[in-house]
Amino acid sequence: MGSIVEVNGPLVTIRQDNIRNGEQVRLGKLGLVGEVISLHQDTALVQVYESTESLRPGENVIGLGKQLSVELGPGMLGQIFDGVQRPLNRILEMSGEQIARGLEVPSLDREKTWHFVPADKLAVGQQVCGGEILGTVQETETIQHRILVPPNTCGDIVEHACEGDYKIEDIIASVRNKNDQIEHLKMYHDWPVRTPRPYHSRTHSAMPLLTGQRILDTFFPLLKGGKAAVPGPFGAGKTMVQQQIARWANADIVLYVGCGERGNELVDILETFPELTDPHSGRSLMERTFLVANTSNMPVVAREASIYVGVTMAEYYRDQGYDVVMVADSTSRWAEALREVAGRLGQMPVEEGYPAYLASRLAAFYERAGNVNTMAKQSSGSVTLIGAVSPPGGDFSEPVTSHTKEIIRTFWALSKPLADARHYPAVSWTESFSDYQDRAQSWWAENVDHKWAKHRQYALSLLTQADELERIVNLVGPEALSSSQRWVLETASILKEGLLQQSALDEIDSYCSPAKQFKMMDIMLRFHETGKELIKLGAPVEQLAQLPENGKIRRIKSVFTNDQLSDMENFAEELFEHLDCMRAEYAGAKEVQA
């Protein structure tokens, strides 16, 4: 048994023989848990996941002999865990509303029974290896949990459980490995969080991750297995964007990691998700969702761990053949946790106090996203990573944002001026980008409309043109613009208000199906084209701008539901009939003049 030498905030120096780097230890009378981060002669440095208040030099230290690991098995969905995968509901029962220290809680419920159905081919004498499916349990109504052979296990089955109810500690199979030892397999296994889980091979899918948000899906698409970042200053609506993705994404499993953010935001999810319906499965959203919460007032070292804990759990569902989305809010707080520990270690700061390894850690984390063929080659799954970034002062050139920007492929930049005008989601169409658009294009062409790519390009060019024209107006006034230029401004304003703005609180508009997204864009661009012709024929822009259609077109998003596209079509027909009449009038007038 070792002893504590020094206590300095979350860092504790211990004297302990035979301890390994990365090993977990329990400290002092309270039994606080920490992780060895460096060794020096006979002492080791430990970062502690809990507050070290009242810890004294001389107190005992016990090495736990394993690295920071998570338990992977049925019972994770619908749960909320802390940064080191302790279930917060159990902690609430044990210690009341404030989190006590040194609690020993198993991550997964030991008492709950699950109905286990063995896989067809499960038989004595059969060889099974890492990643293969031993059987299934129905974890929630929608999600079938596939019990996997732990990655590093391989051997012949000597005994296995029949169909029936089991607790997760029960042995469901025993295998004889090549060293002739018997390994007992349960419904769960441990995996160290800092080691990516193995897979057979990477694949490249072209399946977009649909979020029902027009600015994201149509303009800056993300693919399943992709990596995206949402940077934005405070108040720009990062959390709302992240929550909307968690709500509506067409993934099988959604994991929301609240890393150093507000407690109330997690409560919001916990309270609203059970009541919301997943548009893809028709079931309660909470059945496919789980959370990791290290709020801003919880210990900073556990914040650093929470990201890895989250991504390891995401990989585990990927290995079962599911498409998983992990939303991390916010990676900046994770980077700050790194900085805080580095600062206390006296490591040389490079940019804004961040350690030199910031970029490589970020890259390694995002690299855990991807589409894979699972280890046992029986299926494929994906992990999509979406990280919020909170740049100080909204300055995108700061280290975390700039490093992240180099790693990710979809960048949803949030803009303060848009948010100030309550233009939500405040995703800037000039600063955002997506490298996946070419691959997304084929999906949209096949499933929605082959004009998608063209329309998208056209709408974006109108928006950028309008930005340019507005600069001119601000210098010399609107009189300097030609009629057709003023019509571009008008259309851009329709696109912004009618298409890009989307209310998360509006029941109809909160989720917009791909077909509706395209239809809306189509109507608006057609409106623009028709208006352009009318202007050529001599119709004044003011008259067009004051047409009642102008207001109606901005409201279609919240008038027609995703199932009422034919009504929307009828509405559009009426609208364009009216405009055609106008066109005929003007054309007639022009002929008379001629």
Add this chain to the structure above:
Amino acid sequence: MRQVEYKQVTSARGSLLFLKGGNNAALGERVAIRDKDGQIRNGQVIRTSEDMVLVQVFESTANLDLENTWIRYLDQPFELPLSPDMLGRNFNGIGKPRDNRPPIVSSLVRNVNGAPINPSARAYPKEFIQTGVSSIDGLNSLVRGQKLPVFSASGLPHNRLAAQIVRQAKLPDDSSNFVIVFAAMGVSHSDAHFFETEFESSGVLRNVVMFTNLANDPPMERLILPRTALTAAEYLAYDLDHHVLVVITDMTNYAEALREIATEKGDVPSRKGYPGYLYSDLAEIYERAGRVKDRHGSITMIPILSMPSDDITHPIPDLTGYITEGQIVLSRELHSKSVYPPVNVPPSLSRLMKDGVGKEFTREDHPHVASQLYASYTRALEARNLASIIGAEELSGRDRRFLEFADAFENRFIMQGEDTERNIIETLDLAWELLSLLPPESLSRVSEAEIQKYHSWDETR
């Protein structure tokens, strides 16, 4: 408590004492420091090892020498005695009376650092608080259990606004008053006096607990003061079932004290010399606001901070904005136009408003009206901008209407007297009166039905 006193000081600098010989002091342990005159000072262990202890002294180390300074370890963390008698009293940062009355004696003591609230124990804040101020109620509603800071700057009337909120805040259908915990750090004597007289004249003094640290009191005490105050607030809210409104001023002084001490300790600075842990440290304070399931009481927090050189991207307002649930930003421009309260509408925000307003709490049109006012005012500011370049005469008829709307919005909606209290219905009706200056087709955030019901557009006007 250990009876032994140790004489082991090896160096004294600023507010820090270095002691040799570890004596196995616990981190965060409280110590009593006796100087050569027999005066006792308070300190706290901030770093401890087998052969060295670092102590932070709340009253500074001025006048201490290395020879005649004795240390006694008290074997306990910083704790605050709690009792209902705290109401109506005034304390310093470590809970000692400032009002020449006896100290609080109670068997109930709590560690001032608290412990993080389990997120799954929180209840989501939803109940609308009516502050009687249109620019807050109408546009950035405060709800019970929210933390909504006021971002101000030197010379702006944030104290008057805070006092007005304290005076008027109530639930629309509930007459029970809030209990106030007032925490002042590094404030001037006149500011402290302003609040004292305010509380006295409005008759709420009996429901106020004050914690005061003046500008010439030791900065070290500012670090513990908000924690002490919030420990008292938690006691009032969760033990005594009160709804507590915590007003903290001025968080900038707090953060500066933190920087001062961090520099003394030799912590690696990040932005503008503030330590890297400023975010976590501020969060420990702000996150103590909230509601807890199955408890009647609640803690609503209004921290006031002054933005150094009016810069909202300065680390203090910036990090605060990332933690709190919105912000009320004050504007120097409106203040110079004599608009009170000078609430700068575009950057102000209340994140919890979405669930606290509407049919169930205020009126069904409230969320749409707020969004419409924002959109129209932003549009109007653009028109005003344009007018300043090309002249108001050159504007189109539509833009001129917006210009008119901007003036009316500032002078009638935002502006209201310090003693004017508008209930939420009055605020919403006023909003529709102003929106009626604009043609209906320019209002895309409100529904057609709401336009029918509330909008009184007069084409000929």
